[in-house]
């Protein structure tokens with residue numbers, strides 16, 4: 236899932252303003268960053284805005300990059316901030332502060348259909364894939380961004396925490412809630428597919 | 433989910449406790465003892481076994497289909513233009 240981990244970049248060259256090296260960085264990360272934008276915002280135009288703004292900011296600030304975190308985590312941090320900012324612009328009515336208790340509560344499963352052994356071509360049919368995406372968009376954004384970085388882009392818990400300025404404990408809690416929420420949503424969908432056959 | 437299967441153990445891991453640890457279990461972050469307890473619980477609790485298998489499968493499906501989404505070529509071209517990196521783009 237993380238097709239970019241094997242890339243090595245010269246931080247020195249990047250910091251010195253080496254255009255060719257920056258172009259390599261853009262090539263390596265344009266798809267992951269675009270994907271993050273698309274899955275956070277849900278449409279291509281906004282995903283492209285996230286992508287362009289991320290690399291414009293990266294270009295602007297690469298001279299000061301201090302390698303406290305890895306280059307990829309740094310890029311994901313910029314991209315996640317861009318995406319969250321755009322989301323707030325789109326829906327200004329959403330309150331910034333959510334109930335404090337929210338992070339501690341996990342909702343108990345209600346879906347106990349065993350769909351895990353369904354054939355993969357059914358689970359990942361065109362319609363199935365569309366449903367996977369719909370389920371992500373139904374997640375609260377605080378959970379969505381954590382799930383995308385950890386389970387879609389393959390960042391570690393530590394890197395996800397770093398990119399989002401969260402504690403590792405907060406990342407783990409949100410990840411658990413995101414995964415349980417998605418499992419529940421997929422369960423409702425796939426259970427119907429099993430029983431209707 | 434019920435907790436009545438485990439009267440034979442000293443500590444009975446409840447379904448809710450299992451649920452709270454399920455992510456850490458998948459991440460491989462739990463002690464051997466706790467992993468053992470979780471496996472024992474699942475052997476006697478069909479609901480938790482299903483939740484665990486479908487939980488794992490959920491992560492796997494997203495993981496597997498992540499590569500579906502790539503930045504389209506025209507989007508990449510516009511990005512390179514915006515960054516004034518046209519001279520460096522690799523035409524595919």
Ligand SMILES: [Zn+2]
Nearest residue numbers: 433447477480
């Ligand atoms: Zn149980």
